[in-house]
Amino acid sequence: MYAEPPLRPGTGPARPWLEIVIPARNEERRLAAGLAKLSAAISALPVSVAVVVIDSASEDRTGEVVRRWPAGSVPVRLVRCDRPGKGAAVRAGLLATTAPYVGFCDADMAADPVAILSAVGLLLAGDRVVLGSRSHPESDVEDRHTAIRRVGAAAFRAATRAIVPGIGDTQCGFKFFDGDLARAAAARLRVSGFAFDVELIARCVQLGATPVEIPVRWRDVDGSTFSVWRHSLSSFAELAVAWRALRLRPSAADPVASGWLADGQADSEDVPGGAGKATSGCAGRPARRQHSR
Numbered sequence: 001m002y003a004e005p006p007l008r009p010g011t012g013p014a015r016p017w018l019e020i021v022i023p024a025r026n027e028e029r030r031l032a033a034g035l036a037k038l039s040a041a042i043s044a045l046p047v048s049v050a051v052v053v054i055d056s057a058s059e060d061r062t063g064e065v066v067r068r069w070p071a072g073s074v075p076v077r078l079v080r081c082d083r084p085g086k087g088a089a090v091r092a093g094l095l096a097t098t099a100p101y102v103g104f105c106d107a108d109m110a111a112d113p114v115a116i117l118s119a120v121g122l123l124l125a126g127d128r129v130v131l132g133s134r135s136h137p138e139s140d141v142e143d144r145h146t147a148i149r150r151v152g153a154a155a156f157r158a159a160t161r162a163i164v165p166g167i168g169d170t171q172c173g174f175k176f177f178d179g180d181l182a183r184a185a186a187a188r189l190r191v192s193g194f195a196f197d198v199e200l201i202a203r204c205v206q207l208g209a210t211p212v213e214i215p216v217r218w219r220d221v222d223g224s225t226f227s228v229w230r231h232s233l234s235s236f237a238e239l240a241v242a243w244r245a246l247r248l249r250p251s252a253a254d255p256v257a258s259g260w261l262a263d264g265q266a267d268s269e270d271v272p273g274g275a276g277k278a279t280s281g282c283a284g285r286p287a288r289r290q291h292s293r
Contacts, residue, residue, distance in 0.1 A: 014048035017073075018120065018148045021093030025085050026057035031065045032241040034109045039074050041113035041146030044081040045120065050075045052096055056089035057082050070141045087189060087196025087238075094186040102182050103130075108221035115216050119176040122212060122291060128181050129204045131167070132174030133213035136290055141287065152232050159239050160198050164205065164248065168213055168290075170198045181207055195214075195238035202246050 026029055042049045051074055055063045066078040081092040087106060090104050101123050105113055111132045119130040134141045160170050185203035189196060
């Protein structure tokens with residue numbers, strides 16, 4: 001149960017009260033199924049929810065999947081981000097939103113989007129950062145990762161505690177936020193790769209939020225663009241970048257001053273059922289909470 005979301009009064013189309021960002025790099029094969037699963041979950045919410053797909057420098061027909069997506073009750077908008085990296089894509093997507101509440105999910109919907117109902121309930125009740133967590137005791141997780149990846153993930157989790165102590169799972173691709181908070185945090189992001197989640201959470205904490213972790217149903221889906229051999233070292237290096245950036249004075253860490261925006265511009269285009277065009281281009285100790293179903 002949750003209160004009704006804020007809707008803009010008037011007779012015209014309502015401003016979305018929730019926008020969900022999907023970063024997608026070379027996701028031609030998996031994106032349609034992910035959009036269908038997300039749309040089914042969204043159907044349980046009040047109207048005026050929109051989806052923003054970020055084509056993250058894809059070399060396949062990811063953008064074409066969105067362009068051909070049929071118009072329906074859930075508008076789907078395509079944003080092209082030519083700067084590679086999952087963090088760059090999510091950042092561009094969050095900065096392209098205007099809704100009071102925002103979130104992002106992975107294109108494969110490995111975390112069942114039905115948990116969006118729980119996330120929305122907490123946001124409407126006043127929480128500002130809601131994180132899907134595979135570490136939550138009530139989560140249902142199917143793990144088909146190799147032993148090497150599991151060891152690497154454990155080492156990465158240990159390293160994240162220097163930046164966001166108390167968070168059980170920083171990397172689950174299911175996070176929802178107060179919109180203004182998310183945009184303010186995203187504007188300051190310096191990490192553009194897979195480790196961006198850690199910096200994003202830390203930025204939100206710096207801005208006064210207390211993250212709450214919720215259980216998810218998580219299933220491993222073939223086709224992930226993350227590679228243990230290609231991305232592990234860079235992810236640890238990104239943690240060092242985040243740790244340093246979070247300790248800089250705000251003016252020095254300002255992405256506008258550093259040129260981040262100039263390098264990371266993103267362009268939006270209309271697609272069937274879309275919602276118009278847009279362009280887009282901290283470390284405290286979080287008092288972690290876990291929320292049960």
